[in-house]
Amino acid sequence: MEESHYLNCKSRAQNYNPPVDLRLLDYVSIYDNNLMCAICRCPFVDPVVLSECDHVFCRDCIRQSWNSNTSYTPLGPRGDCPTCRTPAKLGPRSATSKILVNLVDELVVHCPKRDDGCKAEVRRCEVQDHVNIYCGYTVIECTDDDCTLPVRRKDAAQGCLHFGVSCLSCHKELQKWKLEAHWRSECADRRVHCDMCKSSVFYRDLEAHRKEACPAMSVSCPGKALGCTSRSKRGHAELHAKSCTFAKLAPVLLKQQERLDEQEAAQKEMSRKLEVLEGGFQNMQGILYPPGVETSQRSADNSLTPSLQERLFGSGTAESTTPTGTAAGYDWTESAVDEDAVSPAETMHTAFSSATSPRQRAAPLPPGPRPADLPEPFSSDFDIASPTGFPPPATNGGPYASPLHHLLSMHESLRDEMTRVSSALSELDGRHSMQILNENLRTREEISYLAAQTAGLQRQVHWLTSSALQRQQGRSPTPGASSSGAGGAMMDAGAGAGVEAAVGAVSTAATALRGAARMVNVGGNGSGSGTGTGMRRGTSEEGRTKL
């Protein structure tokens, strides 16, 4: 090689090849751990001794480590020793033992272009020269005079290789001088060796091979979740699985676990439902029996009873027509009892029977919003038996399959009770209005009887008046008239005036009676019977014709 050409090459090579970082080299020689820098874990590169503790590091390593966490000081780089944390600064180059430098320089390393294909092994102190001058895989400028593109030194003799080709395997477009490197390290279709099993596979399949096929890859036993800690090469895994109890049990247990999870989910759902039901039930109970009811109700009970009695038995009739009123009262009570015989709840029965004899009532009344015209005692009083709890439904006495069933049946029976109470209430309402109507009817009859009697009296008075007049006329000088004399007429005139006054009084009494009858009638209409008016007319007509 000519001297000028050599120098030319060297300068060009340095342009393309940055200085070799000796800490990145692969070593051929086996080196002593004492020659190793604690930071980069390589044999020292340009070793430096720390002034205080004599620990040795590569110059670049210790500089980097100190630069990262200490600010610049004018006294030169200083910091804590990474190994022993002694505050120190770099010693002078002369402090480093020549023997140490020689030892590390003599170590044999692979050429840094080894991955590209260079098989050279050189002493570490010569590696920069090898790359710069001799290595065939170092990039230099194209030898073609018109071309300044880079090319590997070993290919430079082939002339300019800067033309496009395409890879035969993967059809990637690239320049000819790069093709070898492409095959070596880029092409997806190149053959590579699996580093586990040493078999040759396509690069693109390497990942899948490692994951699924590589017989040297160690896999864990299928029963790992159950506690088998065995890991074996894929080739031997099947053998192990055959003998391993865990592996045999794994699928069964897995299925069981799945079912367990399912059941757990179902159970959760059920308990959620139960919670909702319980909440609803509690709400209902709260509506039916609000707290603090017992005492106030008990005191109210006594004051309530007389008015109740009056409402039931007095019935608003001024006369002593009580037999009819009580008869009506007993009438509906009996029918209510009959109804109870049909319905299984005996609580209703007690409620109704206690209603008929309010004085015997000892239990508090359940309060709640209730129309004022409804009689108080007609509500079920479950709380007689158990103030806090709920009596078990009377429909069947058998044990319940579950608390939920119990709750549901209680809920159901409660609903039944509610419907029974509401139907009883509506029936009672009907009965009550009927009763009022009857009372009205009787009152009206009385009134019309009175009216008829008054009318009779009126007629008698008329008759008396007219006979008196006749007698008077008979006495008058008119001939053909009655034989009554004028003197009698004179006398009778005074009597006639008295009778007229009596007639007037009777007719005003009759009007007053009619007015009373109308008022009663209005009351009867108010209690809700639509046919009241027609009936009143019919009866009053009847009463009139009777006389």
Add this chain to the structure above:
Amino acid sequence: MAGMSSKRLQKELSKIQGTLPPGITLVSAPDLREWTMDISIIDNPIYPPHETYRMRFSFSPSYPIEAPEVVFVACTSPERKIPLHPHIYSNGIICLDLLDSQGWSPVHNVESVCISIQSMLAGNSKAERPPGDAEFVRSNRQRPRDINFLYHDPKRAFAGGIVF
């Protein structure tokens, strides 16, 4: 720098794949940026011997000049919990001086960090989380590397000052 980082990690990895102290295993090292390690603790009733804890190491290109980020991770298959320790938050962040930029030294490595954490757990006598754990876990959105500064903030004194 990046070259030195990967060179050193490669060396560490080939050593770790060979031998490791008992109770420490390499789970995966798919690349030279993130590794997972499992550790188990012997001889401490707080940590049952069959329970294993998983740590995730994340390396920056400045490793080993810069400390790796080490956190405990929880997962379900296989089951891995965050160990109970007054210096380990329930989101896995470890308050350990060694992993702090001040406490870190480039002479440490993955193996030595594992051993340190293992011994920190083995010597623990309190089965509890750090004070203010819930609040910290809820509010923290930073990476552990960025929180390290806060550990030494006097305002957050409760978390600071852990030296081995």
